Amino acid sequence: MAATxxxxxxSGFLGLGRGEAGARFTVAGIPFDLGTTNRPGARMAPAAIRAASRMLVDGDNPVTWRDPAALGISDIGDFAIALGDIPASLALIERQAASMGHLVALGGDHTVTxxxxRALSRRLGGPLGLVHFDAHVDTWPDNFGQVLAHGSVFFHAVEEGLVDPAGMVQVGIRSPVGRAIxxxxxxxxxxxITAEEVHLSSPAAVAERIRAVIGARPAYLSFDIDALDPAFAPGTGTPEVGGLATWQAMGILHRLGGLDWRGMDVVxxxxxFDHAELTALAAASVAWAYLSLFD
Incomplete structure (x- = not known):
């Protein structure tokens, strides 16, 4: 248990003070929400997630019996962005991420992914497998005429060859979507894997489907907090009813150890729009569960 x-x-993630890059795992905030199409405010998320994460420092994760805080984590603070400019911000974020090792990013809206x-795929020299939790597919070619926004992230990621679509699985999907998309x-x-399929299945079965898709590929986790139902995560920009319960998401994540993880974000x-830090704590717990997968 923490002495304090x-x-x-x-105020850093898991109660850490400000650190420097070079640790085994680097935590960075990305206070960016220019790509939102509904409610703004995700620029304030890194600070909220860090504050809520202090609830997770009293010991080991009782599922994996690992203490993420003991892994060697450095919270380097927030990435710089180009205020008011989406393309310039993405270029700046990519440059900063390019020098990082195993990055745990606290968004920010989903555009940052x-x-x-781009940074991770180019550093590894090829496409990644992707586990994507979300209410939305985020494969629109544009959002209301804006080519770069939070709903077009994975259209561009596939088109640019950053991810291997045959090694990509989306979990929790349930929003209205055009059939062509x-x-x-x-x-x-x-x-x-739709939210309804998750509800009719089990975390263990969903995790096995994910593992079968990812296989031995280097993999990335992108967790949009609106994968959770608004009852569990009200503080998000585009809530959709019928989503995952927090216990379902955590149960799935806890069963994804042993994959070749190279980084993650929670966005x-x-x-x-949060209440009682429910959403911020859920996001912090997602990152904590991910870090709990490592020895």
């Missing part, structure tokens, strides 16, 4: 009360710990995938992804080999937390 959780509320009095430093495109920059993170849905079929564009499945025609390229993307596996879609779309919108603190102005």
């Amino acid at each position: 009360p959780t509320f009095a710990l430093p 495109l920059a993170l995938l 849905h079929d564009w992804g499945t025609a390229r080999g993307i596996t879609v 779309e937390v919108c603190p102005p």
Whole structure:
């Protein structure tokens, strides 16, 4: 148990003070929400997630019996962005991420994932497998005429060869979507596990489907907090009813150890619409569960 009360710990992720890049795992915030198409406010998420994460420092994860805080984590603070400029911000985020090792990114809206995938794919020299939790497929070619936005991230990621669609699985999908948009992804080999399928299945069965899709590929986790039902995560920009319960998401994540993970992000937390830190704590717990997969 922490020697200092959780509320009095430093403001970094898991109560860490400000660190430097070069640790085994680097945590960085990305306070960006220019790509949102509904409610803004995700720029405030990194601070909220960090604050809520102080609830997770009292010991081991009781599922994996690992303490993520003991892994060697450095919270380097927030990436710089180009205020008011989406393309320039993505270029700047990509440059900063390019020098990072194993990055855990706290968004920010989902647009930032495109920059993170560009940096990681180019550093590894090839496409990644992708586990994508979300209410939305995010494969629209544009959002209301804006080519770069949070709903077009994975259209561009597939088109640019950053991810292998045959090694990509989307979990929690349930929002309204044009049939042509849905079929564009499945025609390229993307596996879609809807929220209803998760409800009718089990975390263990969903995790096995994910593992079968990812296989031995280097893999990336992108977790949009609106994969969770608004009852569990009200503070998000584009909520959709019928989503995953927090226990389902955590149960799936806890069963994804042993995959060749290379990085992750948790995005779309919108603190102005949160209540009692429910959404921020859920997001912090997603990153904590991910880090709990490592020895």
